[in-house]
């Protein structure tokens with residue numbers, strides 16, 4: 001009934017929870033005092049000794065009790081809010097820290113929609129667990145014991161009869177718990193699946209429209225939504241059924257208490273005022289347990305959401321390196337490097353290569369040969385490799401993350417530009433850059449004229465940079481990369497999918513910056529590598545050939561064959 005790990009995580013909220021229970025208990029005591037007072041006045045009425053001053057004292061006492069009850073109930077609600085807020089804060093912070101700790105490789109451990117779901121809806125569900133369920137669990141233990149202590153001196157058999165029924169509710173809860181756990185795990189699976197499809201279809205909506213596949217995808221999503229609806233209904237049915245069982249126990253128990261009190265009255269063991277007090281208090285006996293039962297289902301949902309959060313929090317993190325790299329002249333050296341995304345298939349085998357500081361190195365190969373994987377290893381995004389990948393003599397895994405990020409910058413096929421102004425996007429490369437430096441980088445990336453004509457550094461960038469062409473976007477990303485002080489720039493197919501002018505401009509930039517910095521160009525298009533000091537040709541995850549362009553062409557091997565084929569194709573197209 002209690003998720004130990006979740007409770008430990010919400011440790012900070014514990015004092016609010018205890019305060020909440022204390023306030024609930026004070027409200028209960030005020031209620032008991034009020035009922036006791038009413039019973040006493042009733043006793044005076046029966047005894048025909050009720051005087052005016054009794055009425056006045058009674059009214060004052062009732063007012064005090066009601067005020068205390070009201071204030072304590074309000075304070076308990078406030079404590080509930082504080083503990084929920086503290087837990088939400090802790091959980092969201094833990095998830096956020098985890099994402100940062102996983103770094104750029106987080107997508108290998110979890111999906112974006114899963115993180116969004118658990119951090120949003122999942123954490124909200126856990127709020128109920130801490131804000132309502134756990135305090136109620138404590139209160140539901142405390143309240144019957146308190147009432148037992150009050151009723152026992154009046155009538156021990158009635159008190160024993162009432163308290164004997166109380167454990168039936170937790171027993172009913174425990175009975176449904178196993179079913180509920182299985183059902184809720186399936187509920188969250190379906191929910192995450194639906195979220196994944198929704199996000200993917202939304203992101204690919206244009207493609208779906210272009211290929212008129214949206215109707216088919218809509219049907220698939222309808223089917224998934226229907227499965228989710230069914231599992232939601234099963235969860236609700238289970239919850240309603242168990243609430244009925246708990247109601248039967250709660251109201252049956254209260255009825256038993258009333259019956260016992262009336263029979264004690266009939267036998268003359270208690271008087272009418274005591275009987276009246278017991279009748280009112282016997283429902284109080286079960287209300288806390290009954291309320292606990294109704295919170296239980298939301299709490300179970302929160303507990304199931306917590307399991308998903310823990311799965312993310314438990315994802316193995318790349319061990320943080322601590323070594324700083326020297327600012328300049330770092331040689332990149334790879335030896336016996338192998339890597340597999342999944343145990344069944346190795347995508348890099350025994351790769352060996354060296355990249356001299358300030359050189360221009362090309363990595364060529366057909367699609368799927370492992371070029372981007374190699375780039376990701378050098379930039380520290382993939383860490384689960386065997387063999388060595390060293391920068392400046394230090395294994396990439398041992399380099400402190402920020403030092404590595406300062407040293408190696410990857411310009412991917414389509415870099416991300418954020419909505420805002422161009423200046424804001426460029427300053428990500430170097431927050432201290434002056435306008436002059438920004439303009440110089442734009443000029444170096446051959447995009448300055450376009451920027452000048454479109455509002456300069458304050459030109460707006462819309463969401464997803466949709467107001468720019470692919471080539472413009474790419475050149476702006478290159479300008480941003482140039483603003484960094486990174487010694488090594490890796491262009492991973494940075495000029496694919498763009499117009500010929502942009503491609504030529506990017507090739508020129510790359511040649512210009514080589515020498516000042518180390519440049520690695522990953523490209524399946526060999527024309528981009530002609531000027532490289534060294535080219536490595538990957539084939540099926542291994543280095544098949546290496547040398548300069550002219551050496552490789554002269555060798556008449558696989559590179560030469562690719563070169564001739566690409567050359568031929570481009571001439572025919574032209």
Ligand SMILES: Nc1ncnc2c1ncn2[C@@H]1O[C@H](COP(=O)(O)OP(=O)(O)OP(=O)(O)O)[C@@H](O)[C@H]1O
Pocket residue numbers: 341342347365366367368369370371372373374493524
């Ligand atoms: N995240 C991943 N999970 C599993 N397999 C992957 C993943 N990324 C890449 N692969 C596989 O690893 C192999 C190498 O992929 P990689 O992207 O490094 O090739 P590439 O040479 O850069 O290809 P391209 O030129 O098409 O970009 C491919 O067979 C691919 O299917």
